[in-house]
Amino acid sequence: MKPKRASSRITIVDVAKKAGTSLGTVSRVINNDVHVADDTRQRVLLVMNELGYVANRQARSLKGSKTNVVGVLVPDLGTGYIGEIMRGIDAELALNQMDLMLFTTHRAASKEASYVANLVEGVVDGLLLVLPRNPADYTSSLAERNFPFVLIDHQGGGKTEHAVGATNWQGAYKATEYLINLGHRRIGFITGSMDLSCAVDRLEGYRSALRTHHLPESPELIYDGAFFQPDGYNGASTLLDLPNPPTAIFASNDVMAMGAMDAIRNRGLHIPSDVSIIGFDNIPQSALVYPPMTTVMQPLEQMGRVATQMLCTILKDPDKTVGRIELPTELIVRQSTSPNKNRVG
Amino acid sequence: MKPKRASSRITIVDVAKKAGTSLGTVSRVINNDVHVADDTRQRVLLVMNELGYVANRQARSLKGSKTNVVGVLVPDLGTGYIGEIMRGIDAELALNQMDLMLFTTHRAASKEASYVANLVEGVVDGLLLVLPRNPADYTSSLAERNFPFVLIDHQGGGKTEHAVGATNWQGAYKATEYLINLGHRRIGFITGSMDLSCAVDRLEGYRSALRTHHLPESPELIYDGAFFQPDGYNGASTLLDLPNPPTAIFASNDVMAMGAMDAIRNRGLHIPSDVSIIGFDNIPQSALVYPPMTTVMQPLEQMGRVATQMLCTILKDPDKTVGRIELPTELIVRQSTSPNKNRVG
DNA sequence: CTGTTAGCGCATTCAG
DNA sequence: CTGAATGCGCTAACAG
Numbered sequence: 001m002k003p004k005r006a007s008s009r010i011t012i013v014d015v016a017k018k019a020g021t022s023l024g025t026v027s028r029v030i031n032n033d034v035h036v037a038d039d040t041r042q043r044v045l046l047v048m049n050e051l052g053y054v055a056n057r058q059a060r061s062l063k064g065s066k067t068n069v070v071g072v073l074v075p076d077l078g079t080g081y082i083g084e085i086m087r088g089i090d091a092e093l094a095l096n097q098m099d100l101m102l103f104t105t106h107r108a109a110s111k112e113a114s115y116v117a118n119l120v121e122g123v124v125d126g127l128l129l130v131l132p133r134n135p136a137d138y139t140s141s142l143a144e145r146n147f148p149f150v151l152i153d154h155q156g157g158g159k160t161e162h163a164v165g166a167t168n169w170q171g172a173y174k175a176t177e178y179l180i181n182l183g184h185r186r187i188g189f190i191t192g193s194m195d196l197s198c199a200v201d202r203l204e205g206y207r208s209a210l211r212t213h214h215l216p217e218s219p220e221l222i223y224d225g226a227f228f229q230p231d232g233y234n235g236a237s238t239l240l241d242l243p244n245p246p247t248a249i250f251a252s253n254d255v256m257a258m259g260a261m262d263a264i265r266n267r268g269l270h271i272p273s274d275v276s277i278i279g280f281d282n283i284p285q286s287a288l289v290y291p292p293m294t295t296v297m298q299p300l301e302q303m304g305r306v307a308t309q310m311l312c313t314i315l316k317d318p319d320k321t322v323g324r325i326e327l328p329t330e331l332i333v334r335q336s337t338s339p340n341k342n343r344v345g
Numbered sequence: 346m347k348p349k350r351a352s353s354r355i356t357i358v359d360v361a362k363k364a365g366t367s368l369g370t371v372s373r374v375i376n377n378d379v380h381v382a383d384d385t386r387q388r389v390l391l392v393m394n395e396l397g398y399v400a401n402r403q404a405r406s407l408k409g410s411k412t413n414v415v416g417v418l419v420p421d422l423g424t425g426y427i428g429e430i431m432r433g434i435d436a437e438l439a440l441n442q443m444d445l446m447l448f449t450t451h452r453a454a455s456k457e458a459s460y461v462a463n464l465v466e467g468v469v470d471g472l473l474l475v476l477p478r479n480p481a482d483y484t485s486s487l488a489e490r491n492f493p494f495v496l497i498d499h500q501g502g503g504k505t506e507h508a509v510g511a512t513n514w515q516g517a518y519k520a521t522e523y524l525i526n527l528g529h530r531r532i533g534f535i536t537g538s539m540d541l542s543c544a545v546d547r548l549e550g551y552r553s554a555l556r557t558h559h560l561p562e563s564p565e566l567i568y569d570g571a572f573f574q575p576d577g578y579n580g581a582s583t584l585l586d587l588p589n590p591p592t593a594i595f596a597s598n599d600v601m602a603m604g605a606m607d608a609i610r611n612r613g614l615h616i617p618s619d620v621s622i623i624g625f626d627n628i629p630q631s632a633l634v635y636p637p638m639t640t641v642m643q644p645l646e647q648m649g650r651v652a653t654q655m656l657c658t659i660l661k662d663p664d665k666t667v668g669r670i671e672l673p674t675e676l677i678v679r680q681s682t683s684p685n686k687n688r689v690g
Numbered sequence: 691c692t693g694t695t696a697g698c699g700c701a702t703t704c705a706g
Numbered sequence: 707c708t709g710a711a712t713g714c715g716c717t718a719a720c721a722g
Contacts, residue, residue, distance in 0.1 A: 024718090059403075059716045077432050285630045289635065382708085400699090407714050
């Protein structure tokens with residue numbers, strides 16, 4: 001009824017009027033155009049402050065077709081894993097004065113994937129896809145419309161897509177090798193969701209290390225997990241029930257490793273003297289469990305940063321191709337691993 | 346050079362042209378206006394689909410001043426704590442077909458707080474403030490311009506503000522009482538940042554329980570923390586160095602409790618037989634540490650949901666006042682607490 | 691250096 | 707029921 005929108009946004013025109021100039025000049029001041037006399041600029045700036053002027057982004061982007069916000073598509077929140085990546089994204093975005101719109105894929109899953117592409121177009125300038133389950137669904141439609149996007153922690157379909165990942169294979173290789181050097185000969189492995197390439201790479205790294213060191217690859221030592229904590233628990237339980245159980249277990253992520261630790265303790269076994277355990281990711285909690293967990297660090301925050309940088313680069317120059325970047329993983333040795341006491345010889 | 350924006354957004358005009366009607370009619374169809382002949386509507390709908398038309402939100406909100414996106418202001422990401430809340434927000438927003446724009450306060454901190462209010466106005470319809478450090482900075486300016494917002498996990502300044510919180514006082518009271526019933530008489534307490542009302546409430550709950558049970562409140566048993574893990578470590582160390590150390594420690598959040606557990610173990614003491622420990626929050630990891638931690642559950646996800654519902658309510662009817670809602674906390678007994686073995690009598 | 695003008699895509703009057 | 711016309715707040719291209 002009553003004109004409730006009392007605050008009645010003040011516009012560029014209000015400023016111009018009060019500053020005794022034209023709206024064009026004000027616009028220039030806002031956009032740091034050089035072609036403005038210094039005193040004029042000062043005057044306008046002053047008035048802007050007085051009036052508490054703030055640009056209307058809708059109108060601005062209506063013109064330039066640039067919104068200065070990038071969309072981030074994540075599978076879920078609440079896991080420290082995504083949080084770390086987000087932190088990197090956010091930091092880098094801040095540097096570029098851009099904002100961040102969050103979408104969760106489970107939300108989008110209900111509609112066709114292409115819908116997402118449509119949805120975000122016009123709202124965001126570019127898209128960061130974090131760990132999409134079936135990236136092809138998105139990427140194809142995105143690539144088709146030539147929409148800028150960067151994949152995080154996922155291989156594109158071999159196309160010339162922009163992506164940042166980590167050296168999962170190497171990390172798993174090193175971790176396995178570390179266990180071998182500790183004298184372990186039977187090393188259990190708990191996989192992640194094999195529809196994720198990072199999970200595949202980790203398994204491959206494990207296998208390669210075994211092969212390189214002339215150790216047999218026993219299928220019974222590989223348990224199929226899906227990155228969830230109970231998988232770790234069940235995996236370790238299954239592995240320890242083996243007639244010839246492993247003396248060390250390598251889980252494809254920290255969360256499963258924690259589950260495995262639980263299972264081990266529940267059988268009255270001691271970590272690491274009875275069973276060594278290694279995780280993957282180096283989420284913050286991995287240092288806080290008992291005993292502190294040996295794990296493979298993934299530079300999550302940095303991955304977020306780099307991906308964001310890549311996106312910004314593309315945004316500035318759409319013809320530039322940044323390709324795929326792999327950030328190094330690193331073995332973090334803590335106290336959940338020790339030499340194999342049963343080692344014969 | 347070449348018209349790269351190949352995908353060239355198709356507008357309402359394109360649809361109108363192809364459907365052999367005027368843009369006004371198309372607009373009506375889009376907005377479910379009743380005054381459209383059924384066959385006309387069908388024809389337009391068909392063309393919209395064919396052309397893959399998608400509304401330009403910028404333009405739309407430029408007019409109607411509704412964006413259907415709500416802003417969420419969080420202090421930081423990466424902590425499971427915020428993640429849980431976010432999950433609730435996201436779920437509820439999805440139900441209301443709204444989107445979510447994320448802002449981190451540390452980013453905004455550099456500018457005046459009021460800047461934030463200005464910044465988001467026009468971009469988002471409403472604001473969810475999660476655990477703001479100094480909410481007054483925001484709320485006053487927000488309230489002034491009559492901008493819809495809901496506070497999460499923070500008391501407003503006694504104004505008629507919309508907020509959702511948890512029963513921190515009760516939770517702390519119950520936890521302390523639980524320890525007392527276990528026979529503990531000297532109970533250490535590690536506080537959170539006392540500029541946060543939840544931290545104050547928890548301390549008060551602890552104190553009240555002590556008082557109710559006629560136990561002395563020894564100032565030396567209270568250690569000043571700030572919700573970070575090292576605070577827990579240092580706090581427990583300090584408390585255990587006391588001439589007459591506590592037999593139980595209550596930390597104001599789980600993360601500090603984990604730090605405390607570390608400190609206890611480092612002195613060769615056993616949990617819970619030597620020292621019982623209780624945390625607060627029930628973050629996912631609290632069940633994963635060893636031993637699994639007794640803690641006070643805060644319904645974080647639900648807090649996010651409820652706050653979002655409140656905001657949506659206000660958005661629909663600005664005159665409605667929803668007030669403040671307190672969600673119940675709950676003591677989760679796990680294995681980091683046990684009867685006081687030293688209990689005399 | 692500065693003022694003027696023409697749209698951006700859409701919702702909304704106002705006439706038919 | 708439908709078409710035409712007006713402007714939201716701003717940028718960009720043009721004239722001064």
